[in-house]
Amino acid sequence: MRREELLEILRGIRKGRVGVEEAAARIALEPVTDLGFANLDQHRELRKDLPEVVYCEGKPPGTLGSIARSLAERSTGNILLTRASEEAYREVKECFPDAEYLPLARIIVLRREERPKVGKVVVVTGGTADIPVAEEAATVAEISGNRVERLFDVGVAGIHRLLSRTEVFEGAKVVVVVAGMEGALASIVGGLVSCPVIAVPTSVGYGASFGGLSALLTMLNSCAPGVAVVNIDNGFGAGYLAHLINQASAGSGRP
Amino acid sequence: MRREELLEILRGIRKGRVGVEEAAARIALEPVTDLGFANLDQHRELRKDLPEVVYCEGKPPGTLGSIARSLAERSTGNILLTRASEEAYREVKECFPDAEYLPLARIIVLRREERPKVGKVVVVTGGTADIPVAEEAATVAEISGNRVERLFDVGVAGIHRLLSRTEVFEGAKVVVVVAGMEGALASIVGGLVSCPVIAVPTSVGYGASFGGLSALLTMLNSCAPGVAVVNIDNGFGAGYLAHLINQASAGSGRP
Amino acid sequence: MRREELLEILRGIRKGRVGVEEAAARIALEPVTDLGFANLDQHRELRKDLPEVVYCEGKPPGTLGSIARSLAERSTGNILLTRASEEAYREVKECFPDAEYLPLARIIVLRREERPKVGKVVVVTGGTADIPVAEEAATVAEISGNRVERLFDVGVAGIHRLLSRTEVFEGAKVVVVVAGMEGALASIVGGLVSCPVIAVPTSVGYGASFGGLSALLTMLNSCAPGVAVVNIDNGFGAGYLAHLINQASAGSGRP
Amino acid sequence: MRREELLEILRGIRKGRVGVEEAAARIALEPVTDLGFANLDQHRELRKDLPEVVYCEGKPPGTLGSIARSLAERSTGNILLTRASEEAYREVKECFPDAEYLPLARIIVLRREERPKVGKVVVVTGGTADIPVAEEAATVAEISGNRVERLFDVGVAGIHRLLSRTEVFEGAKVVVVVAGMEGALASIVGGLVSCPVIAVPTSVGYGASFGGLSALLTMLNSCAPGVAVVNIDNGFGAGYLAHLINQASAGSGRP
Amino acid sequence: MRREELLEILRGIRKGRVGVEEAAARIALEPVTDLGFANLDQHRELRKDLPEVVYCEGKPPGTLGSIARSLAERSTGNILLTRASEEAYREVKECFPDAEYLPLARIIVLRREERPKVGKVVVVTGGTADIPVAEEAATVAEISGNRVERLFDVGVAGIHRLLSRTEVFEGAKVVVVVAGMEGALASIVGGLVSCPVIAVPTSVGYGASFGGLSALLTMLNSCAPGVAVVNIDNGFGAGYLAHLINQASAGSGRP
């Protein structure tokens, strides 16, 4: 409930159009947040910009179609289904024949608006095995309206591959670094750039990588300032956060 | 070395003003990065904006004064000494009688320029014991030229304390959430705001908090998107990252 | 052996109806607990109220039917088989054609008595993926004779969902909070209500959730007092404990 | 803001006593919780029954007196200062000369009301080294108005010590089990009684007890149903929860 | 090589019966252990008493038959194949048609001698799910010539089941306690008996049992003296060690 609506009700009372009991009921029925969080509404409007997102893993078979349909009804923006298998895609496609599937990113897109791409997000990976997580991040950012550049397979064991490509970082508003095994790439990129770096540890590796724990600890202990970390394999979270940072940088400059 | 400088040297050769050997030496003497990383120089200029920082813990007694003096010589900006004890302060004060000490933030400041405060960074803590880490973050951000608002002791056990103060988040470009024990505050703030949230787990707690591990895991697993995590007790890192994000948002809008 | 029985035997000796050796043998043969634990018998009678419970996982195929039959013989109450697969159900159904299967709760019920539902237990989940564990808890409580209300998918990332529904907690004698990922919901509910809160971490999540460890630590470190924790995914344990607390609250008021 | 107050404001508008803008402002100014959480107020009233509590550890020297004084001003109930050292006591005693110190429980009490002791809480420890944590739990419960019985040093290595004393559990509404090292006592008590059991792992032990982790895991994995766990060494939490459960059992029976 | 043999060779040189080169070769050819470990030979003779043992898990299919055959050639005692699946049994049965399979213990026995059963080993389990590990221990002990009594499913949640059966421990030379989940049974048995207790944690459990870690830590931290622990699920190791202890107790008394 916006302030305007509240005033409207109150004016209605004054004018006798609204009964006191009815007004109390309407005020009470509104979710708390709609009264007290007027300021947050603006936030939520920002969010409406964002694609709606469904995390497919663990959803019982046969339910994805109807979940997507209900989302499509309450929003006019793009809809993303992340961690989606081929089977999930077949299921969704029955309801939405024009659904797209990005197998590398494991994302299904119901594309319903095309946003202009602004700013610059760079997504970097240490190895080729980190690419699915990186593509998840890159796709989320792109569909949310950010220009994304990819720089894959530039891990620290061949640091010159990274160093000979540093021009890609020029003008970047935020860099997403996706790496498994020892995860050292985040520190190096953090030392090269001066925009925020979002580090995504991946569960790529074996032995004492302990399912991504090694890369996670490395990234948390990064001695390069300006680096923050999201959960292991959380490409979506990184892409979303990159979107927030990039939009703020890009958007605030609008005349 | 900028492209202009390089061209200048080359033109000097052509014109006979510069000898070939001398030119080679000048090119070779430049650090590698100055040739290949022209783009990064702009970054470094941004960085020069930043205060120089010394991490005091573990530095042998008697060395802080000279470290600070050498920093003061090569830079004209503010100088911060973090994790500084009272003793560290006495040591630095001998060399810099106007050094300030912020005991809560455990920071010594050699203030040599005053920056205008722009944008808005909100620093939130769960409890009172998290305040030293929060003050470290807030101080780093403030001295770097960011407007900071503090909202302390609004932990989740009394969620209404937080909810009755949500107007503080209005207009925030970035929120830093500092919390120990179960660290749940980051998720809640992440669900309330739509700007980036930097979560700082603290080692506050006992028993199964395991020196901050509990809060760290909570924050990494946050189901609110837009949250990224820095190392346990890493107030400096959070303040620095908040500065990067806030400046980009605020600065890009300059006419 | 109750005190009365013991006295009876002793009187029999006095009266010559019972030989000394026979009396010693009868006293010695009684299990220890029957002498020393008279007070516990009343407890066990309380327990007889409870459904008999079989944990199905890991039981060899083909044995569930006979286990259930033997339980049905020694008790007249309801019988629950938890962590039951569809296959387990088919197996049990052959012996008990009227066995019910609650697939969400993964529980098979052999319903043989209907208890009045008293008091009020609220079962809350953070996400939809936590529902199976929550349903296990809710079902155990319901079948044991407790009124249960469910409030699912009110995780902390959208805290207003929870806050707009707080009336559900009115009159609750105990709240069961089921949450995976960061598990912060327990702290928030603990801060909202003043009855006991039983927190159930779930293994829902990925990456650094480490199979429920993250949620478990969060809940143990809850800064809201009045929260206690059961094992990861232990819906049964939470439902049982909720029953004990709710019955005590509800029952002690009987005239 | 209670429903009555809201109605009052609305009636004021109707009657022209209150302006629309003023009403909107008054509604908006009220903390969210006072509108939406009417039901919670009753909870908070229950809580006011409870002693106010200060966790002393980590509080800077010289602050405890003023903290206690400010608590004493806003509440008329008892005030507890937990984890209090002798020094903390001396500090508090200067402001409150009649402050009591319970060195075993490490609690300072500002006793300002005497509550009748109702119900029955049993506090059990495995060893003598667990007694400080147990006394913290027992003291919190006693001062909150619960009858407490102690059964200390009945660890499982001499199980007969426990078994010969089982009559202490008769009539208990809740049992608090405090144990370090292997923490097995919680399972055993859980198997003996049918009321809720609150298990408190302690950091007592050495080697692979890993600061209480061993006891914590044991208690979480208890195969006795009806057992829930609080944080390592968290005597206060256990005492508080025991109070909630015992009061509900005892209180609901009042005519 | 015993001292006598060495002297014999040396005397042979002196007497010219043995050439210097030949003597050097004989001394050098003797495995190191045969010179320095004369005392160990007697040990190895003791060991020959024991069944030969093959750990089947991880052995490539098709190799078990030949491994068993080669063992059968170099030894006349019983041969055990532990952790054996039904398939392993079929494979072995082709070579040894009279091989027995004990599916509960997952052991294949090639029985070639029958030993008298001496002494008394008691094998106890907490639950029914621990029985496979317990049967592995019991079978190893029985086939090695020890009298074994089983006491299964006497876990601590129903401590009276154990206490009413304590006569089984009379005369025991060693007790093997097999338990998963919280593993508390080892401490209780350790407090009841005065012979050595071998504790075997099992991976039975879920959630925070962490694959047996919980039971392992519990058992290591047992406050009952006289308890030692083997690896998680290591029934064989426990049975073997029980054999060593029981034989020593039983055997040393022979006239």
Add this chain to the structure above:
Amino acid sequence: MRREELLEILRGIRKGRVGVEEAAARIALEPVTDLGFANLDQHRELRKDLPEVVYCEGKPPGTLGSIARSLAERSTGNILLTRASEEAYREVKECFPDAEYLPLARIIVLRREERPKVGKVVVVTGGTADIPVAEEAATVAEISGNRVERLFDVGVAGIHRLLSRTEVFEGAKVVVVVAGMEGALASIVGGLVSCPVIAVPTSVGYGASFGGLSALLTMLNSCAPGVAVVNIDNGFGAGYLAHLINQASAGSGRP
């Protein structure tokens, strides 16, 4: 209560010497264990052989004297105080001027009987830093009446030191292996001897020894059968268990 006593009471009833109520009271008053655990009494008699033991660490200053005195009153055997500092010794010495202090083993002995040393226990250490734990084990065993041989500082990095001394294992009934760092010594000794091996991991080491965890895991995973493990630094537990095994081996041979 022994069977004889029970019969006596029952006969008293028959003869009228004892009233029925009085008999019931006397039977009920006896601790449970005295009725049901007749068989365990013999065990406890065995135990009376053992020294009484006090674990000094964590005991408040000024209490050791009275604890020792109370033990001395209820037992005539030797009394050991383990983990005793020099200060603890001074405290005890005031009450017991003839108390001995073994600083290496950190044990205070109140020697009140001299037992013949039987059998053979070998105590081995990997390094010199493991000696305090080893001496604790050795002292406990010696004072309990076992012949102990020490073989210190024979760690695996210089395996020949161990191999050149293997004659020390001849005739050993049990070997205690005390080692920190990598703890490999237990496996090697386990491969050399055929009597039971008790492995004691120590917290000696640095870095990734993690307070004894490394040695603990090594010992649990020993591929040598016949090895069981006690808690980190638990010299007392190892010495006690060695006593049980050695006495059984030695004692059962008595004519």
Add this chain to the structure above:
Amino acid sequence: MRREELLEILRGIRKGRVGVEEAAARIALEPVTDLGFANLDQHRELRKDLPEVVYCEGKPPGTLGSIARSLAERSTGNILLTRASEEAYREVKECFPDAEYLPLARIIVLRREERPKVGKVVVVTGGTADIPVAEEAATVAEISGNRVERLFDVGVAGIHRLLSRTEVFEGAKVVVVVAGMEGALASIVGGLVSCPVIAVPTSVGYGASFGGLSALLTMLNSCAPGVAVVNIDNGFGAGYLAHLINQASAGSGRP
């Protein structure tokens, strides 16, 4: 770009042969590494000696053939595909009919040059289950041109097996020790030889071996100097490092 090349360009400017812009472009276009890393080129030449290596696990089906083909085009040396399944082999064989498969080492070799075998690398395993990892190490070393001797199944439980074979270490330039379970073998070999020892923990084991963690910690804590550790199951890494060390020892002596 070597200094000579840089000078050449500069001279070209002076002489008017090269335009300033063109020179700047050529200098800027050179990858950073070609200017600053002249010294590393020699390293890379050394590396060209090595086989090219592909880690097969996790590569999507159908891609191995083309990866191998592209490697074969840019290099004339041997090509190894590690962690290769039978299916991977079938895939590669279609492109390279003469590809060899070493199933024990799980390596596919495209052999295109035969190197002389120099020096001496010894590869030792604790058990037979460690052989695949050991064969991976041995094969990598052999194909890279090192003489390899294998000594398998000499684990510490039967230390005499190792000790009777110590002549195999004579002349070794480096020893690779591959062991799971308790991993103690590395310490023992480290104590026997004076050349570098590379320890490879394997995930062989069960229970508290925790997927190789136990062996890893053991090896890191080895009290034998001269031992360094690679990742769990990292046979390739050990073989490669052994190659580096052995070649340096062997090669530096060439006239």
Add this chain to the structure above:
Amino acid sequence: MRREELLEILRGIRKGRVGVEEAAARIALEPVTDLGFANLDQHRELRKDLPEVVYCEGKPPGTLGSIARSLAERSTGNILLTRASEEAYREVKECFPDAEYLPLARIIVLRREERPKVGKVVVVTGGTADIPVAEEAATVAEISGNRVERLFDVGVAGIHRLLSRTEVFEGAKVVVVVAGMEGALASIVGGLVSCPVIAVPTSVGYGASFGGLSALLTMLNSCAPGVAVVNIDNGFGAGYLAHLINQASAGSGRP
């Protein structure tokens, strides 16, 4: 005992110069290894080259002097005392007035021979706080006769510092990388050089560095081949291993 010596003794018997008993005694007195490990003797001779080493930490005060003296008697080489405090130095200086103390490396040297420095070992650190561990490694290598170059404080956050100094790696036979926090430096150096890299994680860091665990895992998971890891803070072990590798490379080339 070498074969020659053995033959000499045997010939002595034949010739009557040596009695049989005396010969047996001499053969038996020789440590086992001297007979069976002839090949190892050469190793030990190599080792005699090495300084004798004492690990000071944990040695009781007052014993270092006599330990050093006994070492000085049995060896003529240099003697190192590692992890030595100033106090340790004072203690040793009383016995050896010319003892040197290297406070950064925490090493006391009793220098008794000067070895020529051969080959090239590079020791690199990430930060200044890693220098003590690096100096320990460098000092051990230098005193053992290796040429050492230091490159300190070139951590990955400022990767250009490292890259502008790569010429230091030219000709290196082995590189020791010492780094705490995220430990990424080892991977980068491993990607730059082609000689073996010994990685030493340090306990430098805070928060989630967990006492060096983070750096340790990073280094173990290095995706650069040719990297092996020693224990946390184990500068001595790294220096010793570097010595072995460097000497082999350097020494084998001697004419």
